[in-house]
Amino acid sequence: MTTRPPVSAPDPVTTVKNDPEGSGLQAGLKNRHLSMIAIGGVIGAGLFVGSGSGIAAAGPGILISYALVGVLVVLVMRMLGEMAAANPTSGSFSAYADRALGRWAGFTIGWLYWFFWVVVLAVEATAGAKILAGWIPAVPQWGWALIVMIVLTATNLVSVSSYGEFEFWFAGIKVVAIAAFIVVGGLAIFGLLPGSDHPASGFSNLTAHGGFLPNGPGAILTGVLMVVFSFMGSEIVTLAAGETANPRAAVTKATNSVIWRIAVFYLGSILIVVSLLRWDDPAILKDGSYVAALSSVGIPHAAQIMNAIVLTSVLSCLNSGLYTASRMAFSLGRRSDAPAAFGRTTHRGVPQSAILASVVFGFVAVAFNYLWPDTVFQFLLNSSGAIALFVWLVICFSQLRMRKIIQRESPEKLVVRMWLYPYLTWATIALITFVLGYMLTDTADGGGRDQVVLSTLVALAVVAFALVRGRLARKVRQDEIIPS
Numbered sequence: 293m294t295t296r297p298p299v300s301a302p303d304p305v306t307t308v309k310n311d312p313e314g315s316g317l318q319a320g321l322k323n324r325h326l327s328m329i330a331i332g333g334v335i336g337a338g339l340f341v342g343s344g345s346g347i348a349a350a351g352p353g354i355l356i357s358y359a360l361v362g363v364l365v366v367l368v369m370r371m372l373g374e375m376a377a378a379n380p381t382s383g384s385f386s387a388y389a390d391r392a393l394g395r396w397a398g399f400t401i402g403w404l405y406w407f408f409w410v411v412v413l414a415v416e417a418t419a420g421a422k423i424l425a426g427w428i429p430a431v432p433q434w435g436w437a438l439i440v441m442i443v444l445t446a447t448n449l450v451s452v453s454s455y456g457e458f459e460f461w462f463a464g465i466k467v468v469a470i471a472a473f474i475v476v477g478g479l480a481i482f483g484l485l486p487g488s489d490h491p492a493s494g495f496s497n498l499t500a501h502g503g504f505l506p507n508g509p510g511a512i513l514t515g516v517l518m519v520v521f522s523f524m525g526s527e528i529v530t531l532a533a534g535e536t537a538n539p540r541a542a543v544t545k546a547t548n549s550v551i552w553r554i555a556v557f558y559l560g561s562i563l564i565v566v567s568l569l570r571w572d573d574p575a576i577l578k579d580g581s582y583v584a585a586l587s588s589v590g591i592p593h594a595a596q597i598m599n600a601i602v603l604t605s606v607l608s609c610l611n612s613g614l615y616t617a618s619r620m621a622f623s624l625g626r627r628s629d630a631p632a633a634f635g636r637t638t639h640r641g642v643p644q645s646a647i648l649a650s651v652v653f654g655f656v657a658v659a660f661n662y663l664w665p666d667t668v669f670q671f672l673l674n675s676s677g678a679i680a681l682f683v684w685l686v687i688c689f690s691q692l693r694m695r696k697i698i699q700r701e702s703p704e705k706l707v708v709r710m711w712l713y714p715y716l717t718w719a720t721i722a723l724i725t726f727v728l729g730y731m732l733t734d735t736a737d738g739g740g741r742d743q744v745v746l747s748t749l750v751a752l753a754v755v756a757f758a759l760v761r762g763r764l765a766r767k768v769r770q771d772e773i774i775p776s
Contacts, residue, residue, distance in 0.1 A: 317382060317622070318452060318641030321536045325456030330529040330546040332463025332608055335470065335557050338522030340602050341419075343562060344581040350515035351506040351571040352498045357515030358562055362554040365523045367720045368684045371691035371710050373547025376530040378698045378705035380539030383623025384530045385687045390627060392693035393686070396758040399629045401686045402620055403754055408524075408679040409617040410650055411672050413610060414657030417441050420606040423599050437658050444611050445651045448618065451640045452535050455615050462608035469601045470557050473582065477564035480589040490568065490589045501570050513730055517740055520727065523558075524680040526550060527687075528612055531619045535641075544708050614650060621646035670738060675750045677743030678731065681724055682751060688721045 321329075346354045372385055381387045383402060390398025421436035431439075447454050479485040483492025498504055505511065529546040533539040565581045568588050575584035579595065586594035622643035625635025633645040660669040692714055698706055710717060731740030 316641065317535050317619075317637060317643070319535055319537045320452035320641060321456045321532055322453075323536070323542070325453075325460050326529060326532060326536055326542045326546065328460045328463035328467075329456070329532050329612070330549065331467055331553055331557075332459060332612070335463070335466045335605065338519075339558065339561070340582050340598065340605060341580055342518065342522055343565070344576045344584075346515045346518040347562075347566060347571055347581055348577050349507065349518060350511040351502065351504070352566045353505040353507075353509075353512050354515045354519070354571075355559060355562060355566065356512050357519055358558050360512070360516055361520050361523055362558060364520075364684070364720065364723055365526055365554060366551050367710075367716060368687055369526055369547055369550045370708070371717060371720075372527055372530055372687050373543055373708045374706065374710050375687075375691060375694050375698075376533060376543040377540050377547070377708040378694075378702070380530075380534045380543060381623070382531060382534045382619050383627065384527065384620075385683065385690060386620060387623060387627070388690045388694055389686050392690040392697065395629070395762055396755060397686060397690075398627065399624070399758040399761075400751065400754045401683060402624045402629060404679050404751055405683055406617050406620045406624070406650070407750070408676045408683075409613045409620075410653040411657055411676045412613045413441070413617070413651070413654035414661050414669070415673070416606045416610045416613065417654070417658050418661050420603055420610065423603045423606070426599070434658075434662055437662075440607070440610065441651065441655060441658065444607070444614055445647065447611065448614050448647050449642060449644060451642060452615075455611060456532075458611050459608060459615075462604055462611060465604045466601065466608065467557075469604075470561050473586070474556075474560050474564055476589065476591070477561075477568055477585060481564070481567050485589060488589045493567070495567050497567050497570055501572060506571065516727060517731055517734060521677070521680055523554075525609070525612065527683070528616050531616055534619075540705075540707065547708050614647065614654070617650040617654075618643055618647040621650060671746070674738055674742045675746040678728065678747035679751075681728055682747065685721065685724050688717055688724070692717055 343354075346357060350357055375388045376384060379388070383390070383398070386398045386402035386405065388398075389401050417437045417440050418433075420440050421433045424436040424440075425431065425433040428436075444458075447458050476485060480488050480490045481492070481494060483490070530543055533542040533546070536542045561582075565576075565585045568585045569576060569581075573584060575587065578584075579587065580598065582601075583595050583598045586597065591597070621630055621634045622637075623635075624630035625632060625643075625646065627635075631645070634643065634649065636645065637643050657669065657672060660672065691710060695706075695710070695713060728744055731744045734740030
């Protein structure tokens, strides 16, 4: 007898050069592109605009909050790097969850991740439009949001190399800006900055105003909740690696470098802020932590300089968000978990339908942000708020199973290994679960509890759909068995 082939299939090889049929992605990203994508992925606009609230809540102890989340991200990236180096694929953790945990898991986390990034598109487009409208008020804010979305959509539709080139320069500006901030701030801390009248306070501000933990040890966990989502995006490099000439080497390099990237860009720059300023300086919340720090050392036009840097970060996040959402949709399409059109590419290796579908939802979300910011859009924000932590949990559970599969089938591909497996994996799962549980204690409107509850409800709805869909597919296959 004959049967229809099962719809579940391994994610196809995604590094296809000069494919005339348009059936696969092309290796259009260069090593310099991927290096900047890896660095830029951990430097979001949230670092520049969101760190002030964390400092105000935890004082200098926010450094511990950033360190804890940084350790968490390093561990998760190590696990993801292990799987990605062994099997680079466009769907990354969604494809690994598909194989390790079941089709329902790959389907669920893939669509949740797509949903997360298309909501981010709306957030970042609005943030960028606000800055641009402040510079050129003749164009309304919604007009700038439309312009930004159209330009970056066009960039992604041209080719993957155009995305990589844009991201190379966007990320490069962020890297140079933070490096300059650390150097200038470090000189000012010790009174070595020419022309600055900032007192040479050294690191006394870390303990001089109520101690290192002025609001108590519990504030560290409050700080964790405030900073954890600014790290989302570090996993983008594992999706992009599939479009390089040597994905295994690219993933290995990016995974091994994540520690110093987080240490320098997050911990280094925040250390400068809380050393230059009192943690309770009103300017930190009023102007933003980085603007306040630059102003304190006498840098002229600090606010406009930071606005330009934040705009660059916003455009970078938009660019990467659209790329990431479209590649996840592409992978879902190739695995028959999304419309088949999503899994097809143009002759340039661009998943055009996946990009357009992602940006359409992004445009709709932008409209919601202007029309119903406190109702519909707030719901979208809250219902996607905890998805980052869900993604990290799925990566952990997938790695527990994938390590055994890789060891059994192709142990030579274990070029990146999770440290102290499986103990550190289980410890990471416990830490993420604890953070989710602690979020439930945040009862503020739109706070942690709302995010966890609504994100969980959305996740359960997608899981239910995946299970019902899988059951119907199995029934269809059984009904189509033809006696020989």
